[in-house]
Amino acid sequence: MPPTQHPTAWDDPATRRAWAKLIISALLGQIVWPAVWLGLLAGYVIMSITWTLWLFFVPLLYSFYRAFLQPAYISWAFRTRRLLRAYPWQVFEKPESGIGKIPGATAGDVWLKFPDPERPGETTALILKVHIRSMWWRRRLGRGYASPKTAQAGQVSFAGDPRFAAVIAVPGPRRLYVILRQPTDGRGHVDPGAASPAALERARRAGVRLPDPQSALP
Incomplete structure (x- = not known):
């Protein structure tokens, strides 16, 4: 079914399924990445061997980075939905x-x-x-x-x-x-132009x- 056939992108069932996967992935990440970071941190503390820091450093850093980003992923998923509800493909x-x-x-x-x-x-x-x-x-x-x-x-x-x-x-x-x-501008506004x-x-x-x-x- 051609995507331009729908009044808005959101009216296409395939679009709603794609968005559902997007938000589920973002929500799961909000659970998984903090759990991974805490698990790695606990593993390092339990082992209590200084040289093991080098084994844990990169995974700890990356998992913390992803945990920090997940709220933004959720926000972007809902921003995606607003655009899809307003415009056609x-x-x-x-x-x-x-x-x-x-x-x-x-x-x-x-x-x-x-x-x-x-x-x-x-x-x-x-x-x-x-x-x-x-x-x-x-x-x-x-x-x-x-x-x-x-x-x-x-x-x-x-x-x-x-x-x-x-x-x-x-x-x-x-x-x-x-x-x-x-x-x-400093308030996050986009230039409306003409x-x-x-x-x-x-x-x-x-x-x-x-x-x-x-x-x-x-």
Whole structure:
């Protein structure tokens, strides 16, 4: 069933199943990673041999890092759902991508360009900042050459507005990942640009932080 057939991405049962896997994984991680960290720490204390610290150091550090990140994974899962409930899936064949060399991107930042929904012929770039959840995508985009890995991301499902935020996925959908525009002020607001009132209202429903319309009045 074509993903664009549904009014929103969330109306697709396959999308809801993919999101259920995402949130279950995040919730399980909230239990498993702290338990792993505590188990390793207890093992080190019980052994009480100084040289064993080197055996436990890397696993302890990584499990603590993952335990620290899990609340953010849960938050991102619910942010993903808000976007999926507001926008339909669109499928793009080999969207333009690259590494660095655009405004706002560092030398190692991977980006994707998608059509501006209100300006035919123009595109807007979304940047995948360095993060553990972005690694799958970063290894397959922006390379400028074809390979078995880049072919895995040759077709990209997109739900969102590239001027604000979006969920990208491999059609199915799989590998759900949220990309956000970078805030333009100290309060975490995204620049609304020249987007129409309808586009701004939809973005707000999707959880995008935009300036209060009243703040623009004299």
